[in-house]
Amino acid sequence: MNIVSKILLSPFVLLYGSAVWIRNSLYKSNFIGSTDFEIPVISVGNLSVGGTGKTPLTAYLVELLQQHYKIAVLSRGYKRKTSGYLSVSATHTAEEVGDEPLMLKLKYPNAQVSVGEQRVIAIPTLLYQQPDTQVICLDDAFQHQSVRPDINILLTPYDNPFWEDSILPLGTLREFKSGKQRANIIIVSKCPEGLNADERNNILKQLMPSENQKVFFTTVNYGLPYNIMNPDQQLNFSDNENQLLITGIANANPLKKYLREQSNEIIHFEFSDHHYFEQTELESIVQNYPEYKNWISTEKDSVRLALHIDWLRANGISIYAIPIKTFFLNNSKDEFDKLIKGFLDYFYHSESIT
Numbered sequence: 210m211n212i213v214s215k216i217l218l219s220p221f222v223l224l225y226g227s228a229v230w231i232r233n234s235l236y237k238s239n240f241i242g243s244t245d246f247e248i249p250v251i252s253v254g255n256l257s258v259g260g261t262g263k264t265p266l267t268a269y270l271v272e273l274l275q276q277h278y279k280i281a282v283l284s285r286g287y288k289r290k291t292s293g294y295l296s297v298s299a300t301h302t303a304e305e306v307g308d309e310p311l312m313l314k315l316k317y318p319n320a321q322v323s324v325g326e327q328r329v330i331a332i333p334t335l336l337y338q339q340p341d342t343q344v345i346c347l348d349d350a351f352q353h354q355s356v357r358p359d360i361n362i363l364l365t366p367y368d369n370p371f372w373e374d375s376i377l378p379l380g381t382l383r384e385f386k387s388g389k390q391r392a393n394i395i396i397v398s399k400c401p402e403g404l405n406a407d408e409r410n411n412i413l414k415q416l417m418p419s420e421n422q423k424v425f426f427t428t429v430n431y432g433l434p435y436n437i438m439n440p441d442q443q444l445n446f447s448d449n450e451n452q453l454l455i456t457g458i459a460n461a462n463p464l465k466k467y468l469r470e471q472s473n474e475i476i477h478f479e480f481s482d483h484h485y486f487e488q489t490e491l492e493s494i495v496q497n498y499p500e501y502k503n504w505i506s507t508e509k510d511s512v513r514l515a516l517h518i519d520w521l522r523a524n525g526i527s528i529y530a531i532p533i534k535t536f537f538l539n540n541s542k543d544e545f546d547k548l549i550k551g552f553l554d555y556f557y558h559s560e561s562i563t
Contacts, residue, residue, distance in 0.1 A: 221378055225376065225377055225378070226376050226385065229376075229383070229384045229385065230385065233354075233384065233385075233388065236354045241354075241355075243354055243355060243356060243357035244329050244355060244356055244357065245357050246332055246336075246345070246356070248336070248342060248343060248344060248345065249343075249344045249345070249359045249360070249552070249553055249556055250332075250344075250345045250346075250347060250356060250357075250358045250359050250360075251270065251344065251345070251346045251347065251358060251359065251360045251362065251549070252346075252347045252350040252351060252353075252356075252358035252360070252361045252362060253266055253267050253270070253346065253347065253348055253349070253350070253351075253362045253364070254347075254349050254350050254351025254352065254353075254361075254362070254363060254364070255349075255351060255363060255364045255365060255371075255383075256351070256363065256365065256371045256374075256382050256383060256384060256386065256388055256389065257365070257366075257369070257371060257374060257380075257381040257382050257383065258377070258381045258382075258383060258459070259381075259458075259459030259460075259482045260366060260369075260458070260459030260460035260482070261364040261365060261366050261398055261399075262364055262366070262396075262398040262399055262427070262429065262535060263348060263349050263364055264309045264312070264313070264348060264509065265429065265533050265534060265535045266362070266364060266396065266398075266427075266535050267282060267313065267346055267348045268313060268316060268317070268534070268535075269534070269535040270346050270549065271313070271317050271320050271346070272317075273546055273549060273550070274344060274549070274550070274553070275317065275319065275320055277550065277553075278343040278344050278553060279321075279339075279341050279342050279343045279344070280320055280321070280342075280343070280344050280345075280346060281320070281321035281322070281323060281335055281339060281342045281344070281345050281346070282310070282313055282320060282321070282322045282323070282345075282346045282348060283323050283324070283325060283328060283331055283332065283335060283345055283346070283347050283348070284307060284309060284310045284313075284322070284323075284324050284347075284348040284349065285307075285324060285325065285326045285328070285349065286306050286307030286310055286324030286325075286326070287307050287309070287349070287483060288307060288308075288483045288485070289303075289304060289305060289306055289307040289324065290304045290305065291305050291306070292326065293325065293326075294323065294324070294325040294330070294331045294334045294335070295323065295324050295325070296321070296322075296323050296335075296338065296339075297310045297311060297313075297314045297322040297323060297324060298314065299314055299315055299318060301314075302512075302515075302516060303485075303512045303513045303515070303516060304485070304516065306324050307324055307483075308483060308509050308510070308512050308513050309348065309509055310322050310323075310324050310348075311512045312508050312509050312511075312512050313348075315512070316508070321335070321339050321342065323335050327355075328347060328350060328353055328355065328356050329355040329356050332345060332356065343553075343557070344553060351363060351388070351391070351392075352383055352384060352388075354391075359552065359556075360393050360394065360549065360552060361391055361392050361393050361394070362392065362393070362394045362395075362396065363389060363391075363392035363394070363395050363396070364395075364396045364397075364398045365395070365396070365397055365398065366397075366398050366399045366460070367397055367398065367399050367400040367401070367404075367412075368399065368460075368462070369381070369460075370397065370412070370415070370416075371386055371389065372386055372415050372416065373415075374386075389416075390419070392422060393421070393422065393423070394422070394423050394424075394425065394545075394548070395416065395418060395422055395423070395424045395425075396424075396425045396426075396427055397412055397416075397424070397425070397426045397427070398427050398428075398429075398535075399427070399428065399429060399460075399463055400426050400427060400428045400538060401428065402428050402538070404426055404428075404538055404539075409426060409539070412426075423544075423548060425537060425538075425541050425544075425545055426537070426538040426539060426541070427535050427536060427537050427538060428536050428538060429463060429533050429534065429535065429536065430533070430534045430535075430536045431464070431467050431531055431532065431533060431534075432531065432532035432533075432534070433445065433531075433532075434505050434529035434530060434531040434532075435529060435530060435532070436527050436528070436529055437511045437514075437515060437528045437529070437530050438518070438522070438527065438528070443529075444503060444505070444529045446468075446471035446472055447472065448471075448472065448473060449473055450472055450473055451472065451473050451474040451475070451476060451501075452468055452471075452472045452473075452474075452475050452476070452505055453476045453478075453494070453498060453501040453503070453504050453505065454468060454475055454476065454477045454478070454504075454505045454506070455477075455478045455480075455486075455494070455504050455505070455506050455510065455514070456477070456478070456479055456480065456506060456507060456510055457479075457480040457481060457482060457483060457484030457485075457486065457509075457510050457513065458482055458507055458509060458510065459482040461477070461479055464507065464531070464533075465477060468505070476498060476501070478490075478494055483513075484513070485513055485516070486513060486514055486516075486517065488517055488520055491517060491520065491521075491526075495524055495526070502525050502526055502527060503526075503527050503529055504526060504527070504528050504529065505529050505531055506528055506529070506530055506531070507530065507531060507533065508530045508531070508532060508533065510530075511528050511530035514528050515528070
């Protein structure tokens with residue numbers, strides 16, 4: 210961004226930053242109260258706008274805890290065309306409940322997934338309808354301080370960490386960097402697998418965590434793409450093949466890098482995060498690349514592409530969703546797991562004693 214643009218945007222930065230600072234100060238001083246709930250609440254979020262890996266980490270927490278505790282995921286259902294509280298079912302569409310909540314429900318059909326833009330209202334409704342719930346995971350809730358979480362997890366991406374970013378609209382930060390102080394756990398996400406000790410130490414110097422904050426480094430692992438119309442059908446990569454990729458996520462660069470390593474050429478159609486694909490856009494792709502019948506996308510994008518399932522079938526197009534999982538580096542998985550499960554085990558053990 211050039212100096213002229215920065216000067217022109219400065220008044221907007223000042224207005225937005227002042228509003229955020231006042232709001233955070235009111236919460237910090239307890240002038241605006243935060244609500245505690247009787248069961249543990251884990252919040253997953255970030256300081257920036259999208260692209261940090263919040264939902265894959267939420268999925269990781271579901272996999273970690275669902276065998277031991279009755280876990281519920283609560284999201285606001287960003288860009289859905291409904292409002293209020295909804296319990297997500299596999300028969301919902303992305304337009305009704307949002308792409309990420311629907312994706313989680315399809316991946317974990319036995320987990321309770323709900324949406325509600327006002328979490329302090331949605332949680333009592335969830336607990337009334339699902340009274341056996343033992344832990345709630347709030348997806349993308351770091352800025353929503355009306356609920357006081359027991360564990361507050363903050364993610365920041367390796368390639369654009371918050372300490373190198375600026376507040377909106379100059380950068381992508383939703384609030385000032387000092388907001389990191391609310392986190393119990395900080396995860397530097399989307400790191401290269403070969404991240405060495407010197408790089409980790411340099412990041413820690415920039416991050417400057419407090420003594421009470423645990424820091425972890427993660428990367429993403431990709432699975433074989435599966436046909437959303439027939440999940441048992443997988444797509445095996447070949448170095449000699451080109452791939453057509455269609456995405457509507459905040460940062461597709463790590464996925465593109467991975468696919469380039471697996472294939473020959475990547476033809477990428479990139480849309481904005483949470484983009485609802487128009488049929489005219491899909492028709493344009495078919496017209497320009499009629500030879501491509503297998504399109505690769507993310508699981509999050511696939512639930513929005515599924516809104517055009519009849520058109521895709523009629524045109525012989527198969528959508529292959531590529532699974533993305535969080536992977537902890539430096540053998541830190543056990544430490545993270547014990548931290549989360551240990552808190553819940555202690556909470557329910559001490560509750561049973563009292």
